[in-house]
Amino acid sequence: MISRMNSSAMVVVEHGRIVYSHGDLTAQSYLASVRKSILSMLYGIEIARGHLDTSKTLAQLGIDDVGGLLPNERQATIQDLLGARSGVFHIASYPGDFLSEAPPRGSQKHGTYQLYSNWDFNVLGAIFERETKQNIYDALHNDLARPIQMQDFRRDLQKKEGDSTRSIHPAYPIFLTTRDMARIGVLMLNHGAWKGKQIVPRDWVAKSTSVVTPASQLNPSFVRRGRAGYGYLWWVLDGPWNNGPYEGAYSGFGAVGQYITVIPKLDIVVAHKTIPRPPNFPSVSEAQYFALLDRVIAARTGVMPRARGPTMAPYDILLTNARIVNGTGEPAFSGDVAITGRQIVRVSATPLPRDSALRVIDIKGHVLAPGFIDMHAHLEPLLGMPDAQSAVRQGVTLALGGPDGGGPWPFGTYLDSADRAGLGINVAYLAGHNTIRREVMGTVNRAPTPDELARMTHMVGQAMHEGAFGLSTGLRYIPGFYSKTDEVVALSKVAADSGGIYTSHLREEGLGLLEGVAEALEIGRQAHIPVVLTHHKAIGQQMWGKSTVTLHMVDSARSAGTDVMLDQYPYTASSTGLDVLVPPWALAGGREELRKRLADPVLKDSISRGVVEYLRNDRGGGDVRRVQFANVAWDHTLDGKTLYDWAVRKGVSPTPEKAAPLVLEGVLNGGASMVFHVIDEGDVRRIMAHPQTMIGSDGRLSRPGEGVPHPRNYGTFPRVLGEYVRVQHVLTLEQAVRKMTGMPAQRLGLTNRGCIRAGCFADITVFDPATIADKGTFTDPHQYPVGIDWVFVNGTPVVAEGQFTAARPGRVLRHELPRR
Structure with missing residues (x-):
């Protein structure tokens, strides 16, 4: 032998x-x-x-x-x-x-x-x-x-x-x-x-x-x-x-x-x-x-040794009678899945013996899919909400944090803290351009000096070595808006050298959408880095339908050799801060500098006209009823109300011109989280159907009772499966699952996540395709979805028979540097 x-x-x-x-x-x-x-x-x-x-x-x-x-x-x-x-x-x-x-x-x-x-x-x-x-x-x-x-x-x-x-x-x-x-x-x-x-x-x-x-x-x-x-x-x-x-x-x-x-x-x-x-x-x-x-x-x-009595069953958990959708896009098939420890150890199209596992769970013919991977998640409250219930209960087992240029810093220290917190889901992070620029330069509106650029490139490299999966930018936000393309290219090259990706909240998603897409594609081309156009959309009525152009730009860039993909949430409203209605140049140096500028009549007039322009042609959508308050720390009575409601309360005519001073008042008060109803359903469907589009919630970890946030925080993934698969037939079930699992895993370089096969981590979501649906609305968003039976994170149930278990088996995933 x-x-x-x-x-x-x-x-x-x-x-x-x-x-x-x-x-x-x-x-x-x-x-x-x-x-x-x-x-x-x-x-x-x-x-x-x-x-x-x-x-x-x-x-x-x-x-x-x-x-x-x-x-x-x-x-x-x-x-x-x-x-x-x-x-x-x-x-x-x-x-x-x-x-x-x-x-x-x-x-x-x-x-x-x-x-x-x-x-x-x-x-x-x-x-x-x-x-x-x-x-x-x-x-x-x-x-x-x-x-x-x-x-x-x-x-x-x-x-x-x-x-x-x-x-x-x-x-x-x-x-x-x-x-x-x-x-x-x-x-x-x-x-x-x-x-x-x-x-x-x-x-x-x-x-x-x-x-x-x-x-x-x-x-x-x-x-x-x-x-x-x-x-x-x-x-x-x-x-x-x-x-x-x-x-x-x-x-x-x-x-x-x-x-x-x-x-x-x-x-x-x-x-x-x-x-x-x-x-x-x-x-x-x-x-x-x-x-x-x-x-x-x-x-x-003269005798082969034998164990005395029965040995432990080979599997911890056996999931039987499942309709397996494995995340590759292949057709669903009936079968069993066996889990030992944190891994899937066997997938069988024929029934496995029930006595081969310590626990047997009958899936009852429902869909067994890889756990959903959220390619754009706002995990800022994670240390205070480590169970991540609002993500877990929509089937998410891995969320990518640090989007829109807002990654944590110091990077490695934060990841260590998250590791110690005990997490309900797996998390991964991007290094944030805005965070790094703010650390080095504050919020000044100018190009970096050579020394400042060197410090920023070093910080990106440090984050990559500490486990970042890439670099994110929020070029519409402060201070990212003040950077030029060459600055972003320089930092992206550092991330690319470590095998990272580049995700971009574009410089503009309204009237400047096409230029914003072009810039992201150029950054990818020059830096030789895979690109994700994150939460892709067309903002404002003047841009509705322009996704036909942006998707053609994506296809052309891919044909020319730029590795570009997209992610999207399935709603006709976006959510971001009230500050987005103020011209970025006016926000340089922070709110106190804005206050000083507003004290100058000439600058005030220019700033106010800029706010009116955004209300008419950008996030305001030409109607102040489309501007909704989600969470207002300085006046929670406004939560869930619109800018129209606030104007009426103030005795102000609810027009963009008359509402602009209220916007500035709100920003000076500390800003607010907002929902903007300015996206066309046709663009949502068109972008979703594109073969390079993945699903990302852009949602923030939430708990009931805190504000009136965007319902995407609770329902993104069930909404895709319920509304856009079962009702509208924009996607097949297999296509939708792939966009939520196999595609994002591949983009992140994770060969053992987002899959149902032996050797994959046992991140699994089980749902009823006939009933799965989001329940939250824009006026009552704090509602968990229905139709999700089981969610396993690293082999441990965090949702069991539809009930949240509060288990904390999640891990912080760290990107591994490529071998040279």
């Missing part, structure tokens, strides 16, 4: 003698995580010497890390770290753990939640050196290699590694040969003694190889289906497999195929390694290794 595997070397030692060997036992190579089991042995030695107290906390030891540890994280003890139960979910300097499966930082009390995390293990190395006053490799040489007479140990090969920008605590890779690995195993088999001398304390050998966390309690859940629980840096055979020849057995496991296994019942040690050489970097999985180990045991006992 071993000849058909990617094993580089293996040795079996029985009763102290080598009874089988394969490959080169003298080749030095990295042991991967077997290093942790060796560190456990060193800990046992130093604990016996009185140099290490396992009850000490990280706070007492003075342990900290990049960005700081949380107060409750500092209470973790050495003992917690040894059992991988620290509750500290800080990123490690070295990859190779389950941190991506961790709950939010600070959410678990130390000692109560097991998660295999390299941060724990690396910090154990740092604590060892600090407390014992010796280098970990010197200790390995003096206290293990020399006493057990390792044949090939080389101190010069041992060197710490790690990315100090992630964590200040490096990993401690260990290089050994297979025959020296076997000596480690024999030492443990002999209860820590070598040739009559106790090297590792006998009681520590027993303690460290006893189950601290049973296999049934390991995290993430898919690890529970293995054969082993966890001790103190050793994996211990547990549950149904802790019987017969495997009773009391334990192992050090390392990535790619590194193993030291001790089988006391048979007086056997097995050491195995796989050296991952290019170009294919072969490996031996844990399952393959145990299959090999079973045959070693059978060769000695």
Whole structure:
């Protein structure tokens, strides 16, 4: 069997003698995580010497890390770290753990939640050196290699590694040969003694190889289906497999195929390694290794080892009787979907056995689709509304924040805070041009100096390295309006170099729409960056129907080599701030500067005429009834009312000319969130039907009772499926789902989101295509949609049988830089 595997070397030692060997036992190579089991042995030695107290906390030891540890994280003890139960979910300097499966930082009390995390293990190395006053490799040489007479140990090969920008605590890779690995195993088999001398304390050998966390309690859940629980840096055979020849057995496991296994019942040690050489970097999985180990045991006992009693069902959740729409645009088909942990592990067109899962959910013939991906989401309230209920209940499992130039800053710090918040959905972010320009230049109306541009390009690069998916602009907003195209091109090139995208709230969406589209396309062409014309629309009656032109411009640009797409919300009203009715030049420097300008009769006249123009031909739509207040902090009695209503209340004639002073009064009072009813239904349908259009809500996270916001905050995705698929037939069901899932996932470079296939994350939305609908209106928007049965985020139900569960399985997704 071993000849058909990617094993580089293996040795079996029985009763102290080598009874089988394969490959080169003298080749030095990295042991991967077997290093942790060796560190456990060193800990046992130093604990016996009185140099290490396992009850000490990280706070007492003075342990900290990049960005700081949380107060409750500092209470973790050495003992917690040894059992991988620290509750500290800080990123490690070295990859190779389950941190991506961790709950939010600070959410678990130390000692109560097991998660295999390299941060724990690396910090154990740092604590060892600090407390014992010796280098970990010197200790390995003096206290293990020399006493057990390792044949090939080389101190010069041992060197710490790690990315100090992630964590200040490096990993401690260990290089050994297979025959020296076997000596480690024999030492443990002999209860820590070598040739009559106790090297590792006998009681520590027993303690460290006893189950601290049973296999049934390991995290993430898919690890529970293995054969082993966890001790103190050793994996211990547990549950149904802790019987017969495997009773009391334990192992050090390392990535790619590194193993030291001790089988006391048979007086056997097995050491195995796989050296991952290019170009294919072969490996031996844990399952393959145990299959090999079973045959070693059978060769000695004459019987293949078997689990005692039933093992855990292979799936956590089985979704049966589903109409699967997989996000590719392919026709729907009937089938079952199996979930283990955070992933879809099987999609079957034939029924799967119901006893193959811990939980079976009958989908009742409804549609099972990938969770919806919102390509334009205002997540500013996220830290105060981490459950994201208004998004979750419309089927959204991933939202892209930071649109319109408004990304967070400091970028990485904010993402870390969001990670710790415990989220109801997955979130990703764009770097915001307006945010960055404001940080560097304030709101001045001029071009940046070379130094200022250099600072902005550095900030974009920093955000990209910290996980931004691209750059967003809001060129109609302040201060983005004051930038020239070449400035945006320069910043977009930085984002492009890191594999990012460019999304643009155009400089104009009304009378200047065509010029705004042309500018975005030119930025994409010059910067060689994929473009998204976000919340695409034509504002104002004079521009209704012009989507025929803009869509032709998109098609032409694509034919010429510019990778451009669009996103859209399915409503005939937009929503933004009251300030959008004021000429941008008048807002330079902020509201106090505007107040000063209005004190000048000449400037006031010019500003007022500009407001009238916007009310007539842009967001005002020529009728002040089309201008609706959504949230007015300085007078909530206006929430839901229109500019017409306010004019009447004030005793002012409700015309654009007479209402303009009210607009300026409102802006000086602090502005307001607004809804503008100025989009044509024909343009909505035409843009939606375009093959490059995705769906994005442009909605803000909301909760009932706060203002009278745009109903898109609650109903964007159900409205597409109900109104534009079922009622108007603008799209087929498969087309609509693709625009909400597969297309945005592809635009973001996410190969394992927005899909229903084995290996995809289990972000799933289940809905009834016959009843799904948005319920919110422009006068009563705080209504959740109907027809959504289930929403799973990373394999956890956040909506179950139509009810919100308040689970928080969401994660902050960080864009990965392209490999060079």
